[in-house]
Amino acid sequence: MTENLAPTVRLAGSTEMPMVGFGTWQITGRQCYDAVRYALEAGYRHVDTATMYGNEAEVGRALRDSGVDRDEIFVTTKLPPRDAGRADATLSASLDALGLDAVDLWLVHWPPGGAGEDVWERFVAAREDGRARAIGVSNYSLEQVDRLTQATGVTPQVNQVSWAPSRYDAGVEAGHRERDVVLEGYSPFKNTDLSDPVLREVADTHGVPPAQVVLRWHVEHGVVVIPKSVTPERIRANLAVFGFSLSDDEVARIDRLARR
Template sequence: MSIPALPLSAGPAMPLLGFGTWQIRGESAYQAVRAALDAGYRHIDTATMYGNEAEVGRALADSGVPRDEVFVTTKLPPERAGRERATITESLRQLRIDAVDLWLIHWPPSRGRSVKVWREFIELRDAGLARNIGVSNYDLDDIDELAKATGETPAVNQIRFGPTLWDARLVEGHRARGVVVEGYSPFKTTNLHDPVLTQIAALHGVDPARVILRWHVQHEIVVIPKSKTDARIRTNFDISDFELTDEEMAAIDGLARR
């Protein structure tokens, strides 16, 4: 199945559908990432704070999928501000790769240290340790602060997102700045039993979860569902055989106004 991807400034394009690994650790993380890669995912999201980079790296190595076919993201926790090089070096060692495709600041560091961390991100990207750099859980003012101070705008902002959080002005604000919006927790933010979703799902012969994922993709918002269950991992990836109409997209957008 072909999943659309968005071009970034360097390296491979970023698939709009990825696999998230938050709260999955140990052998479960290894098996889940293997299942995701076997199902066809070519975008894996992890973070230093998730404590599973070693398992993600082992799964990548054992999968047989060429490194240049998988988009890999990890993140720097804010308490590691000042230890950026050591953190990314250890992440790369555990992931068993030479560079990540995307490295994010997980949250804005406290006490106004965001710009300093961002300067280190730029330096380490230029040193070849990350192909692209971005942020997570930032607002537009935070992003503008980084861009104004350094002349470098984050490639991506990963934020909590889903139909009930739809905000066209927020999305357009990111796009006007050249920032890709990436959403996490797509199912936690929305009631999967909402009649709008269940009716649309029934019309397409799919489940509401896939409707939510398809909604993200058609809005060109990157989405990273997670699961430990092989069957659910495969089902979530199966969103290429149907398309939501403009009316259905608008109805789902409307969930944010309730």
């Protein structure tokens, strides 16, 4: 059941990242294992975890047991700010737990006080030695991204931030594009009122649920999105957003749901 693969976006100078990934925050143990297995069966080829989620071992076991080729799956993990002083050891622990030689993307989970220029040097080294195929940040402002670039000459390939129609910011979106930083949105549903009349109307036009409109809206903007679900039909539905598209007018109406 792998017909439902998401298209990819190219990371600066590096690998392809599927536009829709599977989020794993707040799921651990058997529930996490089962959800990731189901997601891979449904066609997801991108899984988002973090040291802080405490589920890397279950994610790794699900990846192995799935039978899907390692190189077909894009795996992200993140360094917690509390481990900024031991970045290399933390990456080693992530790789051990995941059972991988390298992650596809390693992110600084939050700015570790300031922009974390020292930590970023460790990230650059991890990419050079092949333990992280791509490197990026999360919850960074554009100004903090620029500080990393100025300090090291290396720009993060990705910034993973809270993103949803209610959080839409055209300036932030454009700023990432100008810097060739892929914007990856998290919590697409937690910050969305799925009963909003605009989302419902657009959803009715396309004969899909509002949740799919929200995810498709990310894709229309070129924003990678990583919905989490433990519910099989939602896991499937959240990937099935490539059989319809939104018009420019529909995208603009959803953009205007941003809370000012």
